[in-house]
Amino acid sequence: MQTVWWLWPLVALCSGDQFRGEAEKIMRATPVIDGHNDLPWQLLTMFNNQLQEKAADLTSLAQTHTNIPKLRAGFVGAQFWSAYTPCDTQNKDAVRRILEQIDVIHRMCHMYPETFVCVTNSTGIRQAFQEGRVASLIGVEGGHSIDSSLGVLRALYHLGMRYLTLTHSCNTPWADNWLVDTGEDQAQSQGLSEFGQSVVREMNRLGVIIDLAHVSVATMKAALRLSKAPIIFSHSSAYSLCRHRRNVPDDVLQLVNQTGSLVMVNFYNDYVSCQQQATLSQVADHLDHIKKVAGAGAVGFGGDYDGVSRLPSGLEDVSKYPDLVAELLRRRWTEAEVRGALADNLLRVFEAVEQVSDHAGTPEEVPIPLGELQGSCRTTYGYSEAPSFHPPPGALLASLSTILLGLCLL
Ligand SMILES: *[C@@H]1O[C@H](CO)[C@@H](O)[C@H](O)[C@H]1NC(C)=O
Ligand SMILES: *[C@@H]1O[C@H](CO)[C@@H](O)[C@H](O)[C@H]1NC(C)=O
Ligand SMILES: [Zn+2]
Numbered sequence: 302m303q304t305v306w307w308l309w310p311l312v313a314l315c316s317g318d319q320f321r322g323e324a325e326k327i328m329r330a331t332p333v334i335d336g337h338n339d340l341p342w343q344l345l346t347m348f349n350n351q352l353q354e355k356a357a358d359l360t361s362l363a364q365t366h367t368n369i370p371k372l373r374a375g376f377v378g379a380q381f382w383s384a385y386t387p388c389d390t391q392n393k394d395a396v397r398r399i400l401e402q403i404d405v406i407h408r409m410c411h412m413y414p415e416t417f418v419c420v421t422n423s424t425g426i427r428q429a430f431q432e433g434r435v436a437s438l439i440g441v442e443g444g445h446s447i448d449s450s451l452g453v454l455r456a457l458y459h460l461g462m463r464y465l466t467l468t469h470s471c472n473t474p475w476a477d478n479w480l481v482d483t484g485e486d487q488a489q490s491q492g493l494s495e496f497g498q499s500v501v502r503e504m505n506r507l508g509v510i511i512d513l514a515h516v517s518v519a520t521m522k523a524a525l526r527l528s529k530a531p532i533i534f535s536h537s538s539a540y541s542l543c544r545h546r547r548n549v550p551d552d553v554l555q556l557v558n559q560t561g562s563l564v565m566v567n568f569y570n571d572y573v574s575c576q577q578q579a580t581l582s583q584v585a586d587h588l589d590h591i592k593k594v595a596g597a598g599a600v601g602f603g604g605d606y607d608g609v610s611r612l613p614s615g616l617e618d619v620s621k622y623p624d625l626v627a628e629l630l631r632r633r634w635t636e637a638e639v640r641g642a643l644a645d646n647l648l649r650v651f652e653a654v655e656q657v658s659d660h661a662g663t664p665e666e667v668p669i670p671l672g673e674l675q676g677s678c679r680t681t682y683g684y685s686e687a688p689s690f691h692p693p694p695g696a697l698l699a700s701l702s703t704i705l706l707g708l709c710l711l
Contacts, residue, residue, distance in 0.1 A: 324626035324639075325376070331640045332378025332430060333622045334647045336565030336601060337440065337514070337536035339383045339608030340367045341402050341409070350405045352412055359413060366606035366618040369416050372435055374620035378644065379426045379436035381464060381535060382406045383608065384446075388471035391445035392676025396453060399446040403439055403460050410437045421461050423651040430644075440512060440535055443469030444476055449496065449669040451503055463651075464510035464535060467497070467520060474673045475500060477517040482546040492523030496669040503665040505529045508658030510651065513537075514567075514603070518550060525556045530657040531650045532560065536567040536603035539590045542583075543575040551594050558595040563650050565603030566591065570611040581615030585628045588642065597638040601646050 343365050344350055348357045362368040372380075384406060386398035410419040418434045420426055429436035439461045447453040447465070454465070468478035472489045475497035480486035490497055501524055504511055511532040513521045524532060534557075540548035549557070549564055557564060566587045570579040573587060591600050606612075606619050615624055629639055671684045 318627060320627035320630040321623060323630050324623045327636060327639055328376035328623055328626060328643065330430075331643050331645070332376040333602055333626075334379040334381075334426065334436075334644045335377060335606075335619075335622075336381050336533060336603030336647070337383055337442075337567075337608065338367055338380050338604065338606050338619070339385060340365060340606070341382050341405050342385050343367075343607045344405050344409070345402065350401060350408075352405070352408055359409070359416075366612070369413065371618050371620040372416070375618075375622045377435055377619055377622065378430050379420075379438065379647075381438045381440040382409075383442045384439050384462070385442040385469070385608075386446060388443065388445060388469050391471060391473070392448075393678070395443075395445050396448050399441060399457070400460075403441075403457070403462070406437065406439055407461070419461065421463060423648050423655060426644075426648065426651070438463050440464040440466065440510075442466045442512075443471075443515070444473040444500070445469065445471065447500070449474050449674055451499065451665050451668070454500060454503055454509075455507065455664065458507045458509055462509060464512045464533065465504060466512040466514050466516075466535065467493075467500075467524065468516050470515055473497075474669060474675055477520050479515055479517055479546045481517040481519070488517070488519070490520075492517070492519035493527070494673065496667075496673065498523075498527055499665045499667060501527050505654075505657050506659050506662050506664065508655050508660075510654050515547065518546075518553065521549070521553050522556065525553070525560055525562065528560070530654040531562040532557075533562065533601075533647070533650060534564045534603070536565060536569075536605045536608075538567045538572045538584075538587045539564075539594075542587055542590055543572055545572050545575055547572050549591075554591060554595040554599070557599050561598070561650070561653065563599055563601050563646050564591050564595065565601035565647070568604045568606070568612055568616050569609040570613060571609075573613060577611060579611075579613040581613050581621075581625055581628060584613055584616060584625060585632060588625075588629065589632065592634075592638070597634075597641055598646050598649070600638075600642045602642065 348354050360369045384402035386395050390398050410417040417437045418429050420436045426436040441462045444467045467476045475494040477490050481488045512535045514535050514537045538548045540550040573579040573583050
């Protein structure tokens with residue numbers, strides 16, 4: 302053995318990529334936890350959520366970035382599946398549609414029990430790693446999905462939601478989205494309204510991770526200040542490398558560091574290079590930058606697979622994570638830093654969120670003021686009779702609105 306030590310560099314050279322082998326070795330014990338995958342949206346748009354259709358077979362599905370063989374080749378060990386309904390469902394059928402997307406994730410998970418296991422906590426993720434199954438978690442993308450209701454928020458928690466993205470690309474009545482920062486939308490809540498703050502407090506109490514992908518910078522800062530637990534950006538990249546408002550600016554990255562929070566880097570070309578084309582190496586630049594500004598503990602992967610139309614060369618589908626890990630090793634990331642980006646950082650955040658949660662604590666109860674609700678097709682039960690003592694803020698406005706409504710009808 303000792304006589305052939307000098308052969309090793311040669312073997313590495315000839316075997317293609319030593320870093321790729323090293324990446325696979327690391328990922329066998331620490332597979333990737335990805336922050337955001339839109340396969341459930343594809344299941345709706347391609348099959349109207351009919352998973353038993355022949356074409357919907359996840360072992361052979363080919364038009365998507367995600368299928369079971371690709372997840373296996375990519376060493377995906379846990380996935381936050383996105384339960385998503387677009388902004389045009391706000392004030393319409395958003396709640397119904399989000400329930401259906403949560404249902405399709407549950408059905409997908411149960412239909413392929415050798416591959417997936419539905420979990421709702423950090424212990425479940427670690428167990429899935431041991432079993433060699435893909436821990437499947439639910440992230441609800443877009444605060445409009447709770448229809449401004451703390452009761453709906455709690456019900457979604459019971460159905461397995463473990464992160465909520467406070468907005469998608471539209472304001473909710475209680476939180477502003479990133480289009481406020483481009484000037485395409487008006488600021489409404491200056492970050493978080495009073496009700497928006499109570500949503501954040503209730504998420505802390507329940508143990509739902511706060512996700513700040515898609516929100517305005519003011520909302521990012523308000524939530525980072527208020528939350529008692531660390532937060533995530535489930536699929537956002539670095540603003541200073543690509544000046545797109547979906548990305549995270551450096552001053553917010555400082556807050557991410559101070560709060561022990563996490564940015565899971567989005568692979569969408571438009572957020573990586575600000576152009577139609579991008580490369581795996583440019584994604585690694587984002588990971589390097591966030592590591593430099595916020596620390597190696599603040600970096601993760603949030604590929605946004607099946608939610609985007611353009612992906613970097615080298616990261617075309619979910620089988621490619623090991624190539625990105627190999628690139629980080631080539632850039633001299635330590636094994637501990639790589640394991641952090643793959644899984645340990647998310648597990649740290651999730652465990653902190655679980656620590657902060659307090660199911661014996663008092664639920665938030667004060668409803669959004671009626672005057673802040675939008676949409677014409679809703680009833681106002683509960684608002685018409687304000688409680689006679691401890692009137693909540695907005696109760697006066699609520700009863701005023703009822704009176705005015707009454708006048709109109711007369
Ligand atoms: C984690 O979830 C599992 C089900 O996947 C459950 O049995 C277990 O009690 C949970 N653990 C904690 C600490 O809540
Ligand atoms: C925040 O920065 C400090 C100092 O650079 C570093 O020690 C710490 O690990 C960072 N936190 C995270 C979450 O990376
Ligand atoms: Zn998104």
